[in-house]
Ligand SMILES: Nc1ncnc2c1ncn2[C@@H]1O[C@H](COP(=O)(O)OP(=O)(O)OP(=O)(O)O)[C@@H](O)[C@H]1O
C-alpha cells in the first residue's frame with residue numbers, strides 16, 4: 001500500500017529531525033546552564049533573556065520567524081537546517097533549566113571533597129558533578145524529548161513533509177482522512193512509547209551501575 | 214495475668230475481645246483483650262514494633278481487624294472480619310469513627326485551614342452540628358489548651374507543641390467517648406513535650422476517657438490509671454502503674470523498663 | 476535590510492484581536508479541562524484497579540498524540556462520522572481533549588505528594604467519599620498543584636498557535652495574515668513573539684503571587 005509507505009517514510013523524517021534537534025539541543029542546554037551559573041556579567045543576562053523568551057514562544061511561530069523572518073536580516077536557511085536549528089534552540093532552552101536545577105541541587109559537600117583532593121574546577125565538573133547530574137536528569141530529559149517530538153509537526157509549515165503534514169495531505173487527497181490520520185497517530189504513539197521505554201531502560205541501567213537498586 | 218476483670222458496673226467505653234490483626238502473614242496483634250471504662254486513662258507501653266499504633270488504629274477502624282470483637286459503649290461494632298469492606302459500609306465506619314477520636318504522632322492538621330477551621334471542620338461537616346454552637350465550643354477548647362490567640366493562624370505558623378495542642382482540641386471538639394493518642398509527644402522537641410503532656414494531664418483530671426500509646430514513662434507513671442504492656446502483639450501485663458513500675462511480673466517488661474527508666 | 480515596523484503599528488488592531496482570541500480560547504480551554512481533569516483524576520486515585528486502568532490508558536495515550544495531529548483528527552476526521560464542528564468549537568474541543576490528560580496527571584501527582592497522614596486524619600474524623608474529597612483532598616490537591624497548573628496554562632497558550640493552521644484567528648494567525656498582506660515576515664513574527672512573551676511573563680508573575688500567598692498557610 002503506497003500510502004503506508006509514504007507515511008512510514010515521513011515518520012522517519014519526524015524521527016530524524018527530532019533526533020537531530022535534541023542531539024544538538026541537550027548539550028547546548030548544558031552549555032547554557034553552565035555558562036549561566038558562571039555569573040559572567042553580560043552573557044548571563046543575555047542567556048536568561050534567551051531562555052525566558054524561547055520558553056514562552058510557540059514553536060510554530062519560532063520556526064516561521066526563523067525561516068521566513070531571518071531572510072529579511074540577510075540570513076537564508078534551507079528548510080531542514082532552519083527546522084532542526086529551531087527545534088534545537090527550543091529544546092536547549094528547556095534542557096538548560098533541567099540542567100541548572102540539577103546542578104543547583106547537587107550536594108556541595110561532594111564538590112568540597114573533590115576540591116580537598118586537589119581537583120580543579122574543570123575536573124570536578126567533568127569527573128564528579130556531570131556523571132551524577134546526568135543520571136538524575138534522565139527522566140526529565142526523556143519527557144522533554146517526547147515534548148520535542150510532539151511539537152515537531154510545526155516544521156510542516158515550512159514545507160518539510162513530516163508525519164503530520166504527510167498525513168494531512170494524504171487525508172485531503174485520497175478521501176480516507178480517518179484512516180490516514182489514525183495510522184499517523186498510531187505511529188506517534190509508538191514513537192513516544194518507544195522513547196519513554198528507552199528512557200526508563202537507560203535510567204534503570206545507570207541506577208544499577210551505581211547499585212542504587 | 215490478664216486483667217480483664219476490673220470490677221465495675223459501668224459499661225466499658227471500649228471493650229476488645231480476642232482481637233487479632235495480620236499484615237499479610239505477619240500477625241501483629243494476637244488475642245488482645247482490653248476493657249476501658251469511662252474516665253480511665255490507659256497508657257499503652259511497649260517496645261517499638263510491639264503493635265501499639267496498630268491497636269489504636271484498629272479501635273478507630275483505620276485498620277481492619279481480622280478476628281475478635283470490638284464493643285464501643287456496649288454496642289458490638291466489629292466481629293470477625295466484619296469491620297472490613299464486607300461488613301460495614303464506609304459510611305457506617307465513618308459514623309463509628311466519630312465516636313472515637315484520634316491524636317496523631319505527626320499532628321496531621323489540615324494545612325489549608327486555620328486553627329479554628331481545623332477544629333470545627335468535622336463537627337460541622339460530618340456531625341452536622343449547628344455552626345455557631347460548634348465555633349463557640351471550639352473557642353472554649355482553644356482557651357483550654359492555651360491557644361485562643363492563634364485562632365485564625367494557619368498550622369504552618371505553629372510550633373510542634375502548639376500544633377499538637379490544636380490537634381488535641383480538634384479531637385475534643387468531636388465530643389467522642391474516647392480519645393486515642395498515638396505517641397503524641399514523640400515528634401516534638403524535648404522542650405515542647407511538657408506543654409502537651411500538661412494538657413493531657415488536665416484532661417485526665419477532668420475524667421476524659423483516653424488510651425495513650427507513649428514512651429514517656431514518667432508521664433505514664435503519673436497520669437495513667439492503668440498501664441498495659443504490649444510485646445510482640447500480645448498484652449503481657451495490665452495493671453496499676455505503681456505496681457507495674459515497681460515490680461513488673463514478666464521478664465520482658467522488666468527488661469523493657471530497665472532500658473527506659475533510669 | 477530595512478525593517479518596516481510602521482506596518483505593524485498600522486495593523487495593531489489585528490494583533491490585538493488575535494491576542495484577545497488567544498487569551499479567551501486558552502482561558503476557556505483551561506477552565507474546561509480543569510473541570511474534566513478533576514473528574515478524570517477520580518478514577519486515577521481510586522483504589523479500584525478496574526477504574527484506574529482505563530483512566531491511565533487515556534492519560535498515557537492522550538499524552539502521546541501531538542496537538543496538531545489531534546486538531547486534524549477533529550477537524551478533518553470527525554466530518555467522516557457526520558460530525559462537522561466549526562473552527563471555534565474545534566479549537567476549544569481540541570484544547571480540552573488535549574489538556575485534560577495532562578491536568579489529570581498533574582492533579583494525580585499532587586495527590587500522591589500530599590502527606591498521607593492528613594488524608595488519614597480526614598478519615599479518622601469521619602469524612603468519607605465525596606465529603607473527604609471535597610473538604611480535605613481536593614483543596615489540598617489544588618493548592619499543591621496551583622503553580623504547575625499555571626505552567627500548564629503557558630503550555631496551552633503555546634499549543635494554541637497550531638490553531639492558526641485551521642485558520643482560527645488567534646495571535647499566530649494574525650501575524651501570518653499581516654506578513655502575507657504586507658510582506659513583513661520578520662517584523663510581524665517578532666512582534667507576535669513579543670506579545671506571547673509578555674503574556675507568559677504576566678502568567679509567571681501570577682504564579683509567583685500564588686506561591687507567595689500559598690506559603691503563608693501551607694508548607695509543601
Ligand atoms: N501497614 C503495614 N503493613 C505491614 N506491616 C505493618 C504495617 N503497619 C505496621 N506494620 C508492622 O506491624 C508491627 C507493629 O507496628 P506498630 O506500628 O503498631 O508498632 P508500635 O508499637 O506502634 O511501634 P513504634 O513504637 O515504633 O511506633 C511492626 O512489626 C510493623 O512492621
Ligand SMILES: [Mg+2]
Nearest residue numbers: 265266267396
Ligand atoms: Mg507507633
